[in-house]
Amino acid sequence: MLIKLLSERYQVVQVLSQGTFCKTYMAEDTYLPHRPTCVIKHFLPSSELSIPVEIRRRLFNRETQALQKLGDYDLVPHLLTYFEDDQEFYLVQQFIAGHTLSTELQPGYCWTQSQVIQLLREVLEILHFVHSHGLIHRDVKPSNIIRRTSDNRLVLIDFGAVKPILTQLVKNQKNLVPIEYSTIAIGTPGYMPSEQQRGRPKPNSDIYALGMIAIQALTGVHPTQLPENRKTGEIIWQHLAEVNVEFAAVINRMVRYHFQDRYKSAKEVLEALLPLINNQDATLLSKFPSHNNLSAYQSHAVISSTISAPLLEKPTSIPETSVIPKNSPLVVGLLIGVVSGLILMVVSYWSLQIISPEPNIQNSLPTPGNINR
Known part of the structure; x- marks a missing residue:
């Protein structure tokens, strides 16, 4: 742990992670009231990499410019500031309170297909x-x-390894040909595809990594422990999971060994998942048969309100399905008439009792001699 303040402002309180290309600290901002927590990433530390300071500064500037493009998007940490301190380079990012997905992916514990679909939907959006x-x-x-x-909500963090999608167009006779340059191979075994290991990552390299997370969730097995097809390099996993054929096909295309065989974009994966999402929503809708005639938007609202509404919440108004019919004025009038008639009958009866003489109760009683007659 560092004792001195970074940039004479940030007090490191905990080391979150330590690697070759980046060290991550939890720190307090001593300039602001209540000393709010932030995350500081030590970019390409000189103690771990013998790279000239000019090159590290150029790479650092490129990374900060890339992170600034993300702006204030809610599902990634905001880049608060960045600085150079004694020829070391630091990124200051928003601290996200929560727990990592690692704590939910326990060995031997398998997620359901619907849970994994929801995971994919959220991360693919990011x-x-x-x-x-x-x-x-x-x-x-x-x-x-x-x-x-x-x-x-799921939030994607740690953009310390982020790389711009850089290509250079060079003239090859009459055509413009995109040339891609190799970079440092950064990634994590099990989630890093072959082209990324060679220093040539693509956008669908991230899709491969997400597909491997989905397989890990479905099987309860870490990616490094899954078998591979020796001839094709494809991951063998379906025998360990309970999924339908359509969903397995989507996952398999996400993790193809050759990047040319994968989905090209996150949007393309979302489009492939759409029929499965609709089927999943339809299954949920079947539990509410009274709403089958609603539109898709209304049905979604019915499901959401049914699931999230407090069980003990009292209604604020009487719904149309109440026991009181719509033509309530007529019914009320009839009820008033009936009640009024009953009142008049009672009043008339008691009036007659008062006017007529009291009957001889004794005469109405049976005598011993005529009881059995």
Whole structure:
């Protein structure tokens, strides 16, 4: 742990992770009231990498420019600031309170297909945003996905390995040909595809990593422990999971060994999942037969309100299905008439009792001699 303040402002309180390319600290901002918590990433530390400071500075500037493109997107940590301190380079990011997906992916514990579909939906949305801004995350793994405490949403963190999608067009006779340059191979075994290991990551390298997380969730087995086909390099996993054929096909295409055989974008994966999502929603709808005639939007609202409504909450208004019919004025009038008639009958009866003489009760009683007659 560092004793001195970084940039004479940030007090490190805990080391979160330590690797060759990046060290991550939890720190307090001493300049602000209540000393809010933030995350500081020590970019390409000189103690771990013997790279000239000029090159590290150039790479650092490129990374900060890439992170600034993400702006204030809610599902990634915000880049608060960045600075150089004694020829070391640091990124200061928003602290996300929650727990990592690693704590939910326990060995031997298998998620359901619907749970994994929801996981894919959330993370693919984030990857679509990141890729649309010309960036590759390069380190999508369970420990870099946080389930945020405030709203239970998944948040993608640790953009210390982010790489711009860079290509250079060079003239080859009459055609313009995109040339891709190799970079440092950054990633995590089990989630890193072959092209990324060679230093040539693609946007669908992140899709491969997410597909491996899905397989890990479905099987309860870490990716490094899954068998591979020796001839094709494809992952063998379906015998360990309970999924339908359509969903297995989507997962298999996400994790193809050759990147050319995978989905090209996160949007393309979401489109492939759409029929499965609709079927999943239809299954949920079948539990509410009274709403089958509603539109898709209304049905979704019915399901959401049914699931999330407090069990003991009192209704604020009488619904149309109440026991009181719509033509209540007529019914009320009839009820008033009936009650009024009954009142008049009672009043008339008691009036007659008062006017007529009291009957001889004794005469009405049977005598011993005529009881059995």
